[in-house]
Amino acid sequence: PSGTDLPPLMAIAATSDIENAYQVGKIIAKEARAVGIHWNLSPVVDVNNNPLNPIINTRSFGEDPKGVSEFGISLMKGLQDHGMLATAKHFPGHGDTETDTHVALAMIPGDRARLDRIELVPFRRAIAAGVDAVMTAHVAAPQILGDRAVPATLSPYFMTQVLREDLDFNGVLFTDALEMGA
Numbered sequence: 001p002s003g004t005d006l007p008p009l010m011a012i013a014a015t016s017d018i019e020n021a022y023q024v025g026k027i028i029a030k031e032a033r034a035v036g037i038h039w040n041l042s043p044v045v046d047v048n049n050n051p052l053n054p055i056i057n058t059r060s061f062g063e064d065p066k067g068v069s070e071f072g073i074s075l076m077k078g079l080q081d082h083g084m085l086a087t088a089k090h091f092p093g094h095g096d097t098e099t100d101t102h103v104a105l106a107m108i109p110g111d112r113a114r115l116d117r118i119e120l121v122p123f124r125r126a127i128a129a130g131v132d133a134v135m136t137a138h139v140a141a142p143q144i145l146g147d148r149a150v151p152a153t154l155s156p157y158f159m160t161q162v163l164r165e166d167l168d169f170n171g172v173l174f175t176d177a178l179e180m181g182a
Contacts, residue, residue: 003031008058009044009075013067018074021061025078025086032084039085041135041174045072045122046095055100056090063095065121072122073129080132087174088126089135091163092152093119097139101182105151106139115144124167133172134163138182151182 004027006012012020021043028040047068048060061071076086092115097106108119123134136159140149145157152158153175163169 009061009071010058013061013071018070021071021074022078025075026082029079029082029084033082038083039087040079041087041089043072043075043086043088044090045069045088045126046090046093047118047122048095049118050096050098052098053095054098055102056095060095065118069122069125072126076126076129076131085132087133087135088123088131090137090176091123091134092137092158094137094139095119101138101176101180103181105182108139108141109143111143120167127167127169131171133174134169135174135176138176138180
């Protein structure tokens, strides 16, 4: 309760100044490190491209994959430059869903080409910029994996083929909370 009260990511992006995201990362890192915390489960790099999304909303930097990437990497660098490990989340993207995964399994629409063009852009760029970890999302992709699609967290296709092989991520993987409804 005594830490700095920071605005949501969408408000930071509304300033159009990526330096503000860096400063937020710096503040988080300095305050967290002061109390012995070395790992942060941020930044959220979901592209908020569905106005009916009940959970990502202002937790995202916005609806443009390029802008989300720039602001996400800036916040990540603010964390890392001040001794904090960073985690890009919620892979492979939770911005175009209409279900709160705390309650039920969310579905992400579209095929792999769409995923590459929108949702995966910020993850690809964060990985290239040296993010320490990626947190997976409990979202299913039936247009990619079929009607019996399991959540990405449990999918060898997403965890191994897409994340490890296609995006060449070799860092730490976290799952989103296991007690979630999804």
